[in-house]
Amino acid sequence: MTDADxxxxxxxxxxxxxxxxxxxxxxEKRADRQWSEMLQEVRVAQTGAQILFGFLLSVVFMPxxxxxxxxxxxxxxxxxxxxxxxxxxxxxxxxxxxxxxGHRRKPQLVRVTARLxxxxxxxxxxxxxxxxxxxxxxxxxxxxxxWIIAAVVLIWFACCWLTLPVILRRHLERTR
Numbered sequence: 766m767t768d769a770d771x772x773x774x775x776x777x778x779x780x781x782x783x784x785x786x787x788x789x790x791x792x793e794k795r796a797d798r799q800w801s802e803m804l805q806e807v808r809v810a811q812t813g814a815q816i817l818f819g820f821l822l823s824v825v826f827m828p829x830x831x832x833x834x835x836x837x838x839x840x841x842x843x844x845x846x847x848x849x850x851x852x853x854x855x856x857x858x859x860x861x862x863x864x865x866x867g868h869r870r871k872p873q874l875v876r877v878t879a880r881l882x883x884x885x886x887x888x889x890x891x892x893x894x895x896x897x898x899x900x901x902x903x904x905x906x907x908x909x910x911x912w913i914i915a916a917v918v919l920i921w922f923a924c925c926w927l928t929l930p931v932i933l934r935r936h937l938e939r940t941r
Contacts, residue, residue: 796875886926
């Protein structure tokens with residue numbers, strides 16, 4: 766193997782060929798592409814988290830808030846905190862990018878940001894399920910039905926955000 770062959774092989778991440786992507790990108794180009802894709806993905810999640818968080822912030826100022834049970838008030842506090850954490854995790858990539866821009870660390874930025882987005886999505890799902898539980902406890906009374914519906918919403922998130930993508934990935938790997 767010549768030096769040119771070794772240099773070319775080091776420029777293209779093994780993962781692309783191992784996963785059958787058929788791309789021949791340098792590490793930097795791959796990181797640029799992944800960064801752009803992640804920004805598009807996170808924009809949707811950021812919007813959802815920020816809207817939910819905004820509505821949650823207004824609940825405490827509603828007259829009926831005073832009538833909530835101690836459990837429901839605590840559930841509200843947990844839901845707001847989860848919403849704030851989700852918003853923070855989903856907006857963090859902007860801060861990371863601003864801090865690391867121009868330092869030639871895009872591959873590391875992509876890895877850290879991917880973890881933040883995953884954490885933010887988990888927090889957003891949890892916050893949404895807690896908000897559904899709180900809303901249904903108020904709307905339907907303190908009955909068991911609210912818990913069942915919130916559990917179904919949690920299962921739905923798990924199926925849509927975890928199970929189905931894993932099933933698809935496994936299917937694609939088998940058919941490769």
